[in-house]
Amino acid sequence: MSQWDIKPAGVRGVISRTSEVIGKLGDESTSYSTHTQSAAGHAGALVGPCDASQGLVGLALAAYTQHATPELAFIAVRAKKSLQGAIDATAAYEEGDLEMAANKQAAACKAPTPEELAAVLGKRGDKK
Known part of the structure; x- marks a missing residue:
């Protein structure tokens, strides 16, 4: 007897619901990047003997966004890859090819x- 005992219709339902959430995550990620860059640009500037085009808060937001953007991309790619793996594995399971x-x-x-x-x-x- 196989170690696999899945219900393909159930897998398809989970994939469908999860795909909707991941699609929204991608939109939120783009919105996040745009909004934090905008906030960084509007956070004020340093004034004094060495004026800077951006203040400390703006610099911190820009640095954080630069760091977080690839991390958010990793999450999106990882989720998509996991879903595709579930789709492919289920299709192979339905064909009887457990290997x-x-x-x-x-x-x-x-x-x-x-x-x-x-x-x-x-x-x-x-x-x-």
Whole structure:
């Protein structure tokens, strides 16, 4: 007897609901980046003997955004990769190919590649 005992219709339902949430996460990520950059630009500037175009709060927001943007991209790519792995493994399971299902599941568990991350960051115009 197989170690796999899944209900493909249930998997499809979970994938559908999760895809909706991930789609919203992508929109929120783009909005987050835009809004924090805007906040950084409007946080005031330093005045005095060495005027700066941006204040300390603005600099901190810009630095944080620069750090957080790739992290958010990682989350989005990882979630998409996990969903695709579930889809592929379930399809293989339905075809009776349990070895392929296990291989698809294992591939989905791997961290995103730099190329996968660059594709997401490039779509949003963000640079690391």
